[in-house]
Amino acid sequence: MPTEPRPVSPSRLLFAARVREERQARGWTQEDLGERCDLSWNYVGQVERGTRNISVDNMDAIAQALEMRLADLLLPNPY
Numbered sequence: 001m002p003t004e005p006r007p008v009s010p011s012r013l014l015f016a017a018r019v020r021e022e023r024q025a026r027g028w029t030q031e032d033l034g035e036r037c038d039l040s041w042n043y044v045g046q047v048e049r050g051t052r053n054i055s056v057d058n059m060d061a062i063a064q065a066l067e068m069r070l071a072d073l074l075l076p077n078p079y
Contacts, residue, residue: 016048036065
């Protein structure tokens with residue numbers, strides 16, 4: 001069993017950055033996104049900072065709220 005916490009994965013940080021980019025591109029607040037995917041704005045903020053180890057179900061809820069495929073939130077912004 002590891003004695004130190006595992007570092008935050010690059011995938012989590014990429015997802016966090018992509019969610020923030022997409023939310024801001026729509027002019028939404030964290031509260032707006034939270035309402036659309038039935039998650040609290042505080043949780044959305046933790047996801048965007050990469051401090052929350054988010055479940056796949058919640059990742060999918062965020063993707064649906066953004067009207068995107070989950071896979072697209074796991075890839076760098078092509079623009």
